[in-house]
Structure formats: C-alpha cells, structure tokens
Amino acid sequence: MTEGEDWTDRHVARWRDHWIDVAFEDDVEAIVVRIGRLKQYFKLTTQQALVEVGLQDFEYDTLHHLMIRDTPGLASPSALAADLGISNAGMTGRLDALENAGWIQRSADADDRRRVSIEITRSGAAIWRRAMDLRGRTEHEIVHALDDEERATLAALLKKMTLATETDSSSASRDVSG
Amino acid sequence: MTEGEDWTDRHVARWRDHWIDVAFEDDVEAIVVRIGRLKQYFKLTTQQALVEVGLQDFEYDTLHHLMIRDTPGLASPSALAADLGISNAGMTGRLDALENAGWIQRSADADDRRRVSIEITRSGAAIWRRAMDLRGRTEHEIVHALDDEERATLAALLKKMTLATETDSSSASRDVSG
DNA sequence: GGATATTACTTCGCTGGCGAACTATTCGCC
DNA sequence: GGCGAATAGTTCGCCAGCGAAGTAATATCC
Numbered sequence: 001m002t003e004g005e006d007w008t009d010r011h012v013a014r015w016r017d018h019w020i021d022v023a024f025e026d027d028v029e030a031i032v033v034r035i036g037r038l039k040q041y042f043k044l045t046t047q048q049a050l051v052e053v054g055l056q057d058f059e060y061d062t063l064h065h066l067m068i069r070d071t072p073g074l075a076s077p078s079a080l081a082a083d084l085g086i087s088n089a090g091m092t093g094r095l096d097a098l099e100n101a102g103w104i105q106r107s108a109d110a111d112d113r114r115r116v117s118i119e120i121t122r123s124g125a126a127i128w129r130r131a132m133d134l135r136g137r138t139e140h141e142i143v144h145a146l147d148d149e150e151r152a153t154l155a156a157l158l159k160k161m162t163l164a165t166e167t168d169s170s171s172a173s174r175d176v177s178g
Numbered sequence: 179m180t181e182g183e184d185w186t187d188r189h190v191a192r193w194r195d196h197w198i199d200v201a202f203e204d205d206v207e208a209i210v211v212r213i214g215r216l217k218q219y220f221k222l223t224t225q226q227a228l229v230e231v232g233l234q235d236f237e238y239d240t241l242h243h244l245m246i247r248d249t250p251g252l253a254s255p256s257a258l259a260a261d262l263g264i265s266n267a268g269m270t271g272r273l274d275a276l277e278n279a280g281w282i283q284r285s286a287d288a289d290d291r292r293r294v295s296i297e298i299t300r301s302g303a304a305i306w307r308r309a310m311d312l313r314g315r316t317e318h319e320i321v322h323a324l325d326d327e328e329r330a331t332l333a334a335l336l337k338k339m340t341l342a343t344e345t346d347s348s349s350a351s352r353d354v355s356g
Numbered sequence: 357g358g359a360t361a362t363t364a365c366t367t368c369g370c371t372g373g374c375g376a377a378c379t380a381t382t383c384g385c386c
Numbered sequence: 387g388g389c390g391a392a393t394a395g396t397t398c399g400c401c402a403g404c405g406a407a408g409t410a411a412t413a414t415c416c
Contacts, residue, residue: 006340015246024314027329028321032220034336039217040263041343042210058372068193078394090373091394097372114381114394115314134255136202143206145342149206157324157332158212159193162184164323236402256364268403270366276400290366292411373405375395376401385410 008033049134053127062094063128066120073120080118102139103127131173220317227312231305240272241281244298251298256297257275279327281305 005013011033012026065083066075075083081091095118098104103124109115120128124132146154179184189211190204228238241260241322253261259269274294276282281302287293298306324332 001188004341006337006344008340009335010248014248018245018250025318027333028314030316030333031321031336034333034340035213036220037340038213038336038343041340042214056372068189070192072196076334077396086372087374088395089375089397093372112382112394116395134274136206139210140206142339142342144208145339148297151209151337153331154335155205155208155212157335158209158216159184159186159233160328161323162186162212162215162219162387163182163322164320165315166184166217234402238370254364255366264402265404266365267367267405282406290364290412357416358412358416359416363411365409365411367408368406369404372402374401376399378397379395380393381393381395384390386389 006034007037038142041142045161046135046137049131049138052134055127055131058094059098059101060102060128060131062126063100063120064132066104066118067125067128073125075118077116077118098124184212184216187329214278216320219320223314223316227309230312231308233305233309236272237276237281238306238309239277240276241302242310244282245303245306251303253296254297255294276302321332 008030010029015029016026032052046060047057050057055063061084062080066080067073069080069083071073077091077095078088083089084091086094095104097108099106103121105121106117107117109117143151188210190208193207194204195330222237225235228235233241239262240258244258245251247253247258251273254274255269256266261267262269273282273284277284281299283297283299285295286299287295321329
C-alpha cells in the first residue's frame with residue numbers, strides 16, 4: 001500500500017501458514033504487534049533521555065506518575081503503587097531510593113498515623129521536567145510521521161479501542177501505566 | 179467526537195495547563211499514552227492466559243520468540259537474547275528454566291563447540307500453542323471494536339510510524355519484542 | 357605455528373520487584 | 387469502652403535479570 005514493508009509485515013507474512021490451527025487473523029496480529037513495537041521504541045528512547053538526565057527507569061516512572069495524578073506531586077504510597085501497577089512492597093523500595101536522592105519527601109499524616117504522605121521536592125520536580133522534555137522530542141518526531149489529519153484519525157481509532165478496554169468490566173481493565 | 183472520554187482524554191485535559199514550559203502537544207501525548215495503555219492491557223490479558231496454561235511470563239516470551247523467528251523452534255542463545263532484548267546472562271537463566279521444564283533442549287554444535295543450539299520440544303511447542311490461542315481471544319475482541327475498514331486504516335497509520343522508527347538510523351531502532 | 361584477539365556462552369555478585377508475614381493504627385460494633 | 391476486623395505501610399526471603407568477569411573454543415596474523 002505505501003512504500004516498503006515494516007518488521008510486522010514480514011512477521012505476519014512469515015507466519016500466515018503456521019497459524020492454521022490457531023485462531024488468527026493477520027490484521028489483528030499486525031495491529032497488536034505494531035502497538036507493541038511502538039511502545040518498545042518509545043521505551044527505548046525514553047531510556048536514552050533518562051541516561052542524559054541521570055535518572056533510572058523506575059525513578060522516572062515513579063516521579064512521572066506522582067506528577068500526572070489528579071493531585072500533582074502529592075500521593076499516598078499505596079495509591080501511587082496502584083497507579084504504577086506495582087506492589088506496596090516494591091513501592092516502599094522505590095520511595096526509599098527517591099527519598100534518599102532527595103526527589104521526594106515522606107511525612108507522617110497527623111490525623112491518621114498509619115498514613116504516610118509523599119510529596120515531590122523542588123529538585124524532584126525539576127529533574128522530572130528535564131526528562132519529560134527530552135523524552136517528548138523523539139515521540140514528537142515519530143508521531144509527526146503522520147500529518148495533522150492522520151494524527152486525528154489515529155487518535156480516534158486508538159481511543160475506540162481504549163474505551164473498549166476501559167469499559168470492559170473484567171479485572172484486566174484495572175489501572176495501567178501511562 | 180464519539181461517546182465518552184477515555185482515561186487519556188482526562189489525562190490530557192488535566193495536564194494541558196501544566197505543560198506550558200515543556201514542549202508539548204496534546205495530540206502527540208494522547209497517541210503515545212493510548213499506545214502505552216493498549217500495550218499494557220494486552221500484557222495483562224496475556225498474563226491471564228498464561229496463568230491458565232501454567233506458564234510464566236518470561237517462559238512464554240522466550241518460547242514465543244523462539245517460534246516466530248525465521249527458523250522457527252531453532253536458535254542460538256545469543257541470537258534469541260537479541261530478539262528478546264535481554265542480556266546473554268539473562269538468557270542462560272531462562273534457558274536453564276525452560277530446559278528444566280522440558281520445553282526446550284540444548285545441544286552442542288559439532289562444528290563449532292563454542293556454539294549451543296536451542297531447539298523447542300514437542301511439549302514446548304504444544305504449551306506455546308495453547309497460550310497463543312488464549313492470548314489471541316482478548317486481542318481479537320479489543321481490535322474488533324473497530325470494523326474492517328477502520329482496522330485497515332489503523333494498521334496503515336501505525337505502519338507509517340513503525341516504518342519511521344525502523345528507518346531511523348539511530349541505535350534505538352534495534353530489535354524489539356513482539 | 358604459536359601468541360593474540362575474538363566469539364559464544366556461563367558464572368558471579370548485585371539490584372528491583374514480588375508475595376507473605378509483621379507492626380502499628382484506626383474502625384466497627386456489641 | 388474494649389475486642390476483633392480492617393487498613394497502611396514496612397520488613398523478609400526469594401527470584402529474574404543485569405553487567406562484568408571467567409572459561410573455552412576458534413580465528414587472525416606475523
């Protein structure tokens with residue numbers, strides 16, 4: 001249809017024959033695989049950006065989710081863990097690291113002393129911003145392989161699918177990372 | 179434009195104001211985030227499928243990549259590690275586990291005794307098939323939130339972007355998981 | 357043809373994350 | 387108002403994966 005083949009075209013072509021006894025449609029497979037590969041690509045470029053600002057993956061991930069919540073820069077450990085899709089135990093570890101680096105601050109809640117409040121520090125917010133900025137560049141570049149109209153179409157089609165996942169009452173529609 | 183808002187709509191709306199001093203376009207962000215969320219959803223449903231067949235994530239991942247290569251069911255450890263995007267050290271660990279479970283078989287190459295050949299066993303192929311089948315169901319369901327024409331459009335738009343990532347000469351276009 | 361480099365894989369020490377058990381606090385209810 | 391259940395977070399033991407060093411075989415070059 002357009003110029004060349006991408007990895008997925010070759011993948012699907014190679015496998016059309018093998019999928020005889022497995023429920024399989026190439027167009028579904030092609031879409032799922034391309035989504036996976038794009039995500040992976042974004043992940044790789046994000047990692048490059050993180051190296052530049054001196055941030056590890058899990059550190060950025062945590063700061064990012066802390067910032068994009070409805071109460072930016074402020075959260076409880078368990079709420080943040082749920083957003084991130086990690087266990088509470090893992091959360092404790094991440095917070096130890098971040099607190100140690102001076103990017104967040106733990107403080108005990110006065111009213112309910114079981115609760116701990118996580119707050120981003122000035123330097124935490126600053127380094128997150130720097131990472132965001134770098135990360136955005138490659139994403140911009142790739143997504144702008146499409147023109148304005150195509151981007152709008154793509155966004156709408158993707159949304160139709162995300163709505164399907166989010167409406168789905170099953171447990172799999174639980175919180176998911178951005 | 180369509181019925182409701184998805185998570186991403188709310189996310190972008192919430193953040194439009196905060197991104198003043200960061201290079202940011204909502205349409206790019208919306209696309210990137212939706213891709214991430216769809217990938218995450220597929221990952222979750224795959225995991226559910228894996229629980230049903232009694233396979234761990236890394237086991238399926240390895241068997242899958244072993245099967246979808248140009249030489250299905252046959253590979254060298256390092257080639258497979260490259261496909262999977264993991265280190266050779268990690269590969270050794272995975273192969274130990276898979277060999278132990280009887281799903282793959284290691285054998286020394288006669289010509290070059292540094293080389294090891296990995297081959298999938300009958301039971302390895304069988305369990306992979308079962309997992310594939312289950313995994314495919316949810317993916318089908320979600321992707322079929324779109325009609326035939328929409329799927330074709332989506333596939334083409336995604337391909338335009340994957341081509342951009344794969345053409346990109348930078349190191350980030352290295353092999354990526356499917 | 358023998359020293360040196362390269363290649364293919366494995367072993368080692370360490371780290372992030374998980375589930376389960378634990379601690380401390382608050383809620384609910386009679 | 388006091389006892390059992392629920393809730394919030396941390397500690398503990400374990401596992402998968404990483405980078406670096408190690409081992410063994412082959413390639414290269416004088």
